[in-house]
Amino acid sequence: ENLGLGRVALPEEIAAWDKDVSPDGTGLPPGSGDVLTGEEVFADKCASCHGDFAEGVDNWPKLAGGWDTLADDDPLKTVGSYWPHLSTAWDYVNRSMPFGDAQSLEPDEVYAIVAYILYSNDLVDDEFVLSDETLAEFELPNADGFIVDDRLETEHSKWVGEPCMTDCKDAVEVTMRAMVLDVTPQEEGAPEEAQAAPAEQEAALDPALVEAGEKVFKKCKACHQIGDGAKNRSGPVLTGIVGSPAGRVEGFKYSKALTEMAENGLVWDADNLHAFLAKPKTFMKGTKMSFSGLKKEDDLAAITAYLKSVAN
Amino acid sequence: TPDPLITEVQPWASGLGDGVDATPYGLPIEYEADVIRRNVEWLTADTISSINFTPIHALDGTITPQGCAFERxxxxxxxxxxxxxxxxxxxxxxxxxxxxxxxxxxxxxxxxxxxxxxxxxxxxxxxxxxxxxxxxxxxxxxxxxxxxxxxxxxxxxxxxxxxxxxxxxxxxxxxxxxxxxxxxxxxxxxxxxxxxxxxxxxxxxxxxxxxxxxxxxxxxxxxxxxxxxxxxxxxxxxxxxxxxxxxxxxxxxxxxSRKWTWEMDAKSVVTSPSPQAPITHGKGPLVITGLAWSGRGAITRVDVSTDGGKNWQTARLAKPGEKMALTRFYLDIDWGGEEMFLQSRAMDETGYVQPTKAQLREVRGLNSIYHNNCIQTWWVRPSGEAENVEVS
Structure with missing residues (x-):
């Protein structure tokens, strides 16, 4: 019956991938983190999407608030108001966050972030410390708010049998129309034709390098848009950034640090971009950009080429 | 008057078409360029963590081509x-x-x-x-x-x-x-x-x-x-x-909140006519078609109503239903050009009948987000245009 396919998984391989954490704390690595450390880590790595106080930016998830709203018309489901197990928050932050830089956090940073999320939900005070020994015991407010699927009893047992075929109701009146809300996306025909001939300056660009840069840009996409229809997100639109003076994107609220450097004449030429993207926080102390930097020289050259290729 | 498409020699009937390998991996012909996945931008913060939609209004049969199958x-x-x-x-x-x-x-x-x-x-x-x-x-x-x-x-x-x-x-x-x-x-x-x-x-x-x-x-x-x-x-x-x-x-x-709500309940929808697939041919023979499916087994029957659920007719299944797979249904009618409130209602092998929106709301309220398998209504006007509505 056994086909003898595959090979035995080595302990270090299992350790590298088997990181899930269960409600009873199984899977947690040793470590701890406090609220104040968490506040710093959160500001650095999470706030660009989730807000400084875990209140959420744009459409990105709110992590705090929403108490007693679950029975309302528009419930706000956060870690504090909805999530049943704290292990879930630790597990998700550890394996899938920060968005665009997943699996980069140390265990102590994860404990600290989760402690801060509890604090932002008013569930602990600012001296609280979360650790592998205390996490499983921590009870979230909505822990008892879930029931196992009961559709078979509550719905299926009722909605069976031969349905009515004729004269099933007296009147049929329209009670709601989609046209009233008018939120359906505009129907577009064929996708637009490829762009016309590229601008002059692009002729000098190496297409392979631009393509490589587009891949590197995936690291930036969570916060930055570029090209046709790009909009400011937690980072400004980057169309035409190369060669332009800093701080010029309309409608974007820049950090104080960037505004000051812009006033002093910072231009995003290739050299400055290179230095900034290699070590953002060294080049610009106080930048809002929560990105640790591109380590590889090849990536830096590629991203610069790509950004150059998407001109105004 | 004679149709010039017939009486005159057309370029495609006298010249030559593409050779083989013109597209080594083929794409739909350009005239089908509107049969594409679409996104609803306001739903999510970013397309990287988002969903788009299969153009079911423009497809027939049951197999979804991979190129237009929704992404999440x-x-x-x-x-x-x-x-x-x-x-x-x-x-x-x-x-x-x-x-x-x-x-x-x-x-x-x-x-x-x-x-x-x-x-x-x-x-x-x-x-x-x-x-x-x-x-x-x-x-x-x-x-x-x-x-x-x-x-x-x-x-x-x-x-x-x-x-x-x-x-x-x-x-x-x-x-x-x-x-x-x-x-x-x-x-x-x-x-x-x-x-x-x-x-x-x-x-x-x-x-x-x-x-x-x-x-x-x-x-x-x-x-x-x-x-x-x-x-x-x-x-x-x-x-x-x-x-x-x-x-x-x-x-x-x-x-x-219910957890572990894994199964998809029986559900159906009329895919044409529908808001993106209006009737353009006027009165006379009309094919009403749609899809039905159940996560609890095979579809056994689909009924269609043209008057908002007052009266129902059993539709023709293109093939007997298969477990956990889409089933195509057809109702071929002679349309008199009157307004219609089109609905479909699926039944599966467990005997379950697809519920109305009112029935679902009675049990679940309005905040479930997931597992909405209610009966859908399209209001088809004499012009052939259709709109998503709710009816009493």
């Missing part, structure tokens, strides 16, 4: 080469194992047609008619013929003696992308019909559907069909991961 990503569609692909089985097994893609192709494999429906399909319609088109109201679904290895076979290869009594065991499945999208599945389902799939509709999975390998969990919500699946762990209990607690749980009117 939590951290974007990743590039993962077959050569770099690994699948690990660990936890309560006799031998934790690692398989390469090539290993998977050496297991005895099976072919099955299954629908994959996002639990949130029709989710925007709980509070009222909102999106105007079958693509947007019901397009988080696709139906493909999958080729793959039963998960049962792979679990047996690792050996389940170490797990002891299997009746209370679970498997945790996770993907190789940054979201990992982990889900817990009870062992009973894992040993039943779950597939580790690498082909769809005969060819490799598309990148956006989990190339090179995804999980297929027949009849159960799409979120569990983990893409780029990299690890399967046999466990004592569910992990209660983010995707099975904070999301994919269904909040009822009193604020309590």
């Amino acid at each position: 990503h939590h951290s974007g569609a990743i590039d993962l080469r077959k050569e770099d692909y690994r699948l690990m089985i660990n936890g309560l097994v006799d031998r934790p194992l690692v398989f390469t893609y090539a290993d998977l192709e050496r297991f005895p494999r099976e072919n099955h047609v299954y629908f994959c429906e996002c639990a949130a399909n029709t989710g925007m319609e709980w509070a009222g008619a909102q999106l105007n088109g079958a693509q947007f109201t019901h397009g988080m679904i696709h139906n493909m013929e999958y080729t793959g290895v039963p998960l049962r076979t792979i679990l047996q290869e690792a050996g389940l003696a170490a797990a002891g009594d299997l009746s209370d065991k679970w498997v945790f499945v996770e993907g190789a992308d940054a979201s990992s999208n982990g889900r817990s599945i009870p062992m009973e389902k894992a040993l039943d019909d779950v597939l580790v799939a690498f082909k769809a509709n005969g060819e490799a999975l598309r990148k956006e559907h989990g190339y090179p390998v995804r999980l297929v969990v027949p009849g159960w919500e799409g979120n569990m069909w983990v893409k780029w699946i990299r690890r399967i762990e046999v466990m004592d209990g569910p992990v209660e991961s983010r995707e099975e607690t904070s999301k994919y749980t269904d909040t009822l009117a009193d604020g309590t």
Whole structure:
């Protein structure tokens, strides 16, 4: 019956991938983190999407608030108001966050972030410390708010049998129309034709390098848009950034640090971009950009080429 | 008057067309360029963690072409080469194992047609008619013929003696992308019909559907069909991961929430006529068509109403229903040009009848988000145009 396919998984391989954490704390690595450390880590790595106080930016998830709203018309489901197990928050932050830089956090940073999320939900005070020994015991407010699927009893047992075929109701009146809300996306025909001939300056660009840069840009996409229809997100639109003076994107609220450097004449030429993207926080102390930097020289050259290729 | 398309020699009838290999991998002809997936931008913060919709209003039959089958990503569609692909089985097994893609192709494999429906399909319609088109109201679904290895076979290869009594065991499945999208599945389902799939509709999975390998969990919500699946762990209990607690749980009117709502209930929708597929030919013969499906078995019957649910006629099924697969239905009528309130109502082999919106709301309230399988109404006007409405 056994086909003898595959090979035995080595302990270090299992350790590298088997990181899930269960409600009873199984899977947690040793470590701890406090609220104040968490506040710093959160500001650095999470706030660009989730807000400084875990209140959420744009459409990105709110992590705090929403108490007693679950029975309302528009419930706000956060870690504090909805999530049943704290292990879930630790597990998700550890394996899938920060968005665009997943699996980069140390265990102590994860404990600290989760402690801060509890604090932002008013569930602990600012001296609280979360650790592998205390996490499983921590009870979230909505822990008892879930029931196992009961559709078979509550719905299926009722909605069976031969349905009515004729004269099933007296009147049929329209009670709601989609046209009233008018939120359906505009129907577009064929996708637009490829762009016309590229601008002059692009002729000098190496297409392979631009393509490589587009891949590197995936690291930036969570916060930055570029090209046709790009909009400011937690980072400004980057169309035409190369060669332009800093701080010029309309409608974007820049950090104080960037505004000051812009006033002093910072231009995003290739050299400055290179230095900034290699070590953002060294080049610009106080930048809002929560990105640790591109380590590889090849990536830096590629991203610069790509950004150059998407001109105004 | 004689039709010049017939009486005059047309360029295509006298000149020559494309040679073979003009498109070594073909795409639809340019005149079909509107049959594409579409996104509803305001739904999500970013397309990287978002969903789009299958153009079901423009398709027929039951098989969804991969190129227009809806996508749902939590951290974007990743590039993962077959050569770099690994699948690990660990936890309560006799031998934790690692398989390469090539290993998977050496297991005895099976072919099955299954629908994959996002639990949130029709989710925007709980509070009222909102999106105007079958693509947007019901397009988080696709139906493909999958080729793959039963998960049962792979679990047996690792050996389940170490797990002891299997009746209370679970498997945790996770993907190789940054979201990992982990889900817990009870062992009973894992040993039943779950597939580790690498082909769809005969060819490799598309990148956006989990190339090179995804999980297929027949009849159960799409979120569990983990893409780029990299690890399967046999466990004592569910992990209660983010995707099975904070999301994919269904909040009822009193604020309590159902969890582990895995099965997709029986559901149907008229795909044409519909808001994006109006009647353009005027009175006379009209084909009313749509799709029906159930996560609890085969569709046995579909009824169609043209008067908003007062009277019903049983539609013709293109083929007998198959378990956990889309079924195509037709009702061929002579349309007199009168206004219609088109509805369809599916029944499955358990005897379950697709409920009205009112019935669903009575049990669940308005905040469930997921698992909205209500009867849909299209208001077709004498002009042939149609609109998404709710009726009393």
